[in-house]
Amino acid sequence: MTRLPISLQSLVVQCIALLLAALLNRLLQTPFSYQPALWQLALAQGAIAVGLSLLWRQPAWWPPLHFGFLPAILLARQASVPAWTYLAAFLLLVLFYWSTFRTRVPLYLSDHKAWQAVAPLLPATQAFRFIDLGSGLGGVPFYLEPRFPQGRFYGTEIAPAPWLISRLRAWLKRSRVRFMRRDYATLNLADFDVVFAFLSPAAMPGLWQQAQAQMRSGSLFISLSFAVNTRQPDHVVTLAEGARHTLYAWRM
Numbered sequence: 001m002t003r004l005p006i007s008l009q010s011l012v013v014q015c016i017a018l019l020l021a022a023l024l025n026r027l028l029q030t031p032f033s034y035q036p037a038l039w040q041l042a043l044a045q046g047a048i049a050v051g052l053s054l055l056w057r058q059p060a061w062w063p064p065l066h067f068g069f070l071p072a073i074l075l076a077r078q079a080s081v082p083a084w085t086y087l088a089a090f091l092l093l094v095l096f097y098w099s100t101f102r103t104r105v106p107l108y109l110s111d112h113k114a115w116q117a118v119a120p121l122l123p124a125t126q127a128f129r130f131i132d133l134g135s136g137l138g139g140v141p142f143y144l145e146p147r148f149p150q151g152r153f154y155g156t157e158i159a160p161a162p163w164l165i166s167r168l169r170a171w172l173k174r175s176r177v178r179f180m181r182r183d184y185a186t187l188n189l190a191d192f193d194v195v196f197a198f199l200s201p202a203a204m205p206g207l208w209q210q211a212q213a214q215m216r217s218g219s220l221f222i223s224l225s226f227a228v229n230t231r232q233p234d235h236v237v238t239l240a241e242g243a244r245h246t247l248y249a250w251r252m
C-alpha cells in the first residue's frame with residue numbers, strides 16, 4: 001500500500017473520504033432525520049481525508065490540500081465558470097506536468113544564481129558535451145552556451161509544453177542547444193562529459209544508479225539541490241541558506 005505513488009495515494013484518500021462522508025450522511029438521515037447541507041458534507045469529507053492523509057504519513061502539504069479539495073469544487077460550481085475552462089486548465093496542466101505523477105518531478109525553474117555556480121565547474125578550454133536532464137524551459141543550457149563556445153549543449157525534457165517552449169526559444173535566439181523530448185532514462189549518459197540535473201529527491205536514487213552505470217570515468221555529474229545518500233559529493237557549492245540552494249558535483 002505505501003508503495004503507491006503519492007498522487008494515487010491521494011486519489012484513494014479522497015475516494016475513501018467521499019464514501020465515508022456519504023455513509024455519515026446516510027447515518028445522520030436515517031436514525032436522526034437530519035439532512036446535512038452540501039457544504040457541511042464537503043467539510044466532513046475534507047476532515048476525514050485529512051485524517052486518512054495523516055494516517056498514511058503523507059508529506060505535510062497534503063492534508064490542507066485534501067481538506068480544501070471538495071469545498072473548492074463547490075465554490076467553483078457557484079462561480080458559474082464556463083465548463084470548457086476546466087477542460088482547458090486540465091489540458092494545460094497535462095501539457096506542462098505530463099507524467100509528474102510517475103516521475104515525481106514537477107516543473108520548477110532554477111535561477112541565475114544556480115546557473116552562475118555551474119559555470120566554474122565546466123572545462124575552461126577543452127571541448128565538452130553538456131546535458132540538462134529535465135531541461136524545463138532551457139534556462140541552464142541557454143545561459144551556459146554563449147559562455148562556453150567550445151561546449152555542445154543538450155537538454156532532454158519529458159513534458160511537451162516546456163520542451164516546445166525551449167525549442168521555440170532556441171529558434172528565436174538562433175541557439176545551437178539541442179532539445180530532445182525524451183525520458184532521460186532512455187539516454188546513454190556515456191555520450192556526455194557533464195550531466196546536470198535539477199529534479200527531486202524521489203528521482204535521485206534511480207538517476208544515480210544510471211549515472212554510475214553509464215557515465216565515463218572523469219566525467220562530471222552535477223545535481224542542484226538534491227544529493228545522493230551513497231557517495232559524498234566532490235564539490236559542494238552553497239548558493240544560499242538552506243539545502244535547497246546547494247549545488248552538488250561528483251567526478252565519476
Ligand SMILES: C[S@@+](CC[C@H](N)C(=O)[O-])C[C@H]1O[C@@H](n2cnc3c(N)ncnc32)[C@H](O)[C@@H]1O
Pocket residue numbers: 096097103105106107108109110111132133134135136137138139140156157158159162182183184185197198199
Ligand atoms: C525541476 S524542473 C528543472 C527544469 C530545468 N532543468 C531548470 O533547472 O530550470 C525538472 C524538469 O524535469 C522534467 N522531467 C522529470 N522527469 C523527467 C524524465 N524522466 N525525463 C526527462 N525530463 C523529466 C520535468 O518535466 C521538469 O520540467
